Amino acid sequence: MRDQRRPTGAVFLDRDGTLIENRHYLGDPAQVALLPGVADAMARLCEQGFALFLLTNQSGIGRGYFSMADAEAVNRRMIEMIGLGEDVFTGICIAPERPDEPAAYRKPSPRYILEMLVMHDLIADRSWMIGDSPSDWEAGIRAGITPVAILAADAPRELRARCEALGITAHGSFVEWVDAVIE
Ligand SMILES: [Mg+2]
Numbered sequence: 001m002r003d004q005r006r007p008t009g010a011v012f013l014d015r016d017g018t019l020i021e022n023r024h025y026l027g028d029p030a031q032v033a034l035l036p037g038v039a040d041a042m043a044r045l046c047e048q049g050f051a052l053f054l055l056t057n058q059s060g061i062g063r064g065y066f067s068m069a070d071a072e073a074v075n076r077r078m079i080e081m082i083g084l085g086e087d088v089f090t091g092i093c094i095a096p097e098r099p100d101e102p103a104a105y106r107k108p109s110p111r112y113i114l115e116m117l118v119m120h121d122l123i124a125d126r127s128w129m130i131g132d133s134p135s136d137w138e139a140g141i142r143a144g145i146t147p148v149a150i151l152a153a154d155a156p157r158e159l160r161a162r163c164e165a166l167g168i169t170a171h172g173s174f175v176e177w178v179d180a181v182i183e
Contacts, residue, residue: 009126027066108138
């Protein structure tokens, strides 16, 4: 029997452009700006019993622009601003590789998602990958969970076309998606 308190589904969240404002090569916690409504939306997902994971590509580490410790400090600042406790994420994965390096966990690799589904006994049909980049959507597709595209009103036309070609549902923000799926 499944423990009723344990999550059965998961929401894998991209960081930059999904939870916080997208700034290129963010290695400074002082530059973290939470997008509006994110904390409340995450609280609602937690109340619904979803496990939340953070999966973020940070090639700035591989390029030598900032360190893994800097990326972790940025995450800590974001988690502090979310205000739902230090353990709001069941797991966090920072992928430090450059795009030209062999990828271990760098999206679109589905590896982290697949490992977490097994480790936490989560149901793929009740799990999503949310992000604003094709690499987010592809990671979700390859992991067998449902991808969700975050596309702002001014998103480039090619990006919107890519999303439509993949048949992925798009929302204007993470908060809009939560409003759509959580009653
Ligand atoms: Mg992003």
